[in-house]
Amino acid sequence: MSAGRAGRLGVGIIGAGRVGPVIGAALAGAGHALTAITSGSDDDRVEAILPGLPVVSADEVVRRSELVVIAVPHEQLPGLVAGLADVGAWQPGQLVLHTDPAYGARVLDPAAQRGAIPLAIHPAIVFTGASSIDLRQLAQAYAAVTAPGPVLPIAQALAVELGCEPVVVAEEDRTVYAEAIATATEFSRSIVRQSSDLLTRVGVDNPGGYLSALVRSSVDQALIEGAGLRGLDGDDTIDG
Known part of the structure; x- marks a missing residue:
């Protein structure tokens, strides 16, 4: 087929x-x-x-x-x-x-x-x-x-x-895959909610709108950095 x-x-x-x-x-x-x-x-x-x-x-x-x-x-x-x-x-x-x-x-x-x-x-x-x-x-x-x-x-x-x-x-990797998906989604939601609550406490009327560009750009940067780390050879190290 x-x-x-x-x-x-x-x-x-x-x-x-x-x-x-x-x-x-x-x-x-x-x-x-x-x-x-x-x-x-x-x-x-x-x-x-x-x-x-x-x-x-x-x-x-x-x-x-x-x-x-x-x-x-x-x-x-x-x-x-x-x-x-x-x-x-x-x-x-x-x-x-x-x-x-x-x-x-x-x-x-x-x-x-x-x-x-x-x-x-x-x-x-x-x-x-x-x-x-x-x-x-x-x-x-x-x-x-x-x-x-x-x-x-x-x-x-x-x-x-x-x-x-x-x-x-692969079939045997679906559990790890699901963990990766859950980590990304649940962590992102939790952090954004915490940040929104803090901004509300200091008088920001629209915390969601305020955070939108910041969160998107932060995630984009993290993805770029993550791709860079995956591109390193096994013998490479990262200086702090």
């Missing part, structure tokens, strides 16, 4: 939070046909992003779709995949893609055992749920892809169709 298999597919979305509808919108923008989505906590927002898309049960999404995108909370993913296997939902040759940073393709084994093709793609952005913002971020982002060797080109092609630059992460 080649990357061409990911050509034009009927795509169903399981998970109607911040991630699933935006992934659906990105794939629709790449020419795929959306089939259905499950219900979520804010169906009105989903309707605004994906107007007219049928809202059905998870097993019905699977039945209707050639590509199933699963974007659910981390703790729900294994049970969901196994439960759909128990009711015989997965179909031979069907593509199954999840977006969780911590899992590789093996979490999709219950689907793969029934002939489905397992793919793990994590776009490295913080989804806001606002399609215009998130789609713009996707176009500037990388995505971690993990899949069995013969179908890895399909995962890479789908990442490109999302707007991302694919980076292969």
Whole structure:
């Protein structure tokens, strides 16, 4: 199977939070046909992003779709995949893609055992749920892809169709990858919140706006410095 298999597919979305509808919108923008989505906590927002898309049960999404995108909370993913296997939902040759940073393709084994093709793609952005913002971020982002060797080109092609630059992460490295993602996001949020609180205490009316350029430039500088460190040979040292 080649990357061409990911050509034009009927795509169903399981998970109607911040991630699933935006992934659906990105794939629709790449020419795929959306089939259905499950219900979520804010169906009105989903309707605004994906107007007219049928809202059905998870097993019905699977039945209707050639590509199933699963974007659910981390703790729900294994049970969901196994439960759909128990009711015989997965179909031979069907593509199954999840977006969780911590899992590789093996979490999709219950689907793969029934002939489905397992793919793990994590776009490295913080989804806001606002399609215009998130789609713009996707176009500037990388995505971690993990899949069995013969179908890895399909995962890479789908990442490109999302707007991302694919980076292969081995199955056994997904836990470390997820730790890196969590460290970057949680630390950044914590520091910005602390700084905003301090600025509010000294009378700055718009601490978010005040910090915006500072934080962005600081992060850009840190990324430049980090790239420089990775470029050093093993025998090089850094003077303090």
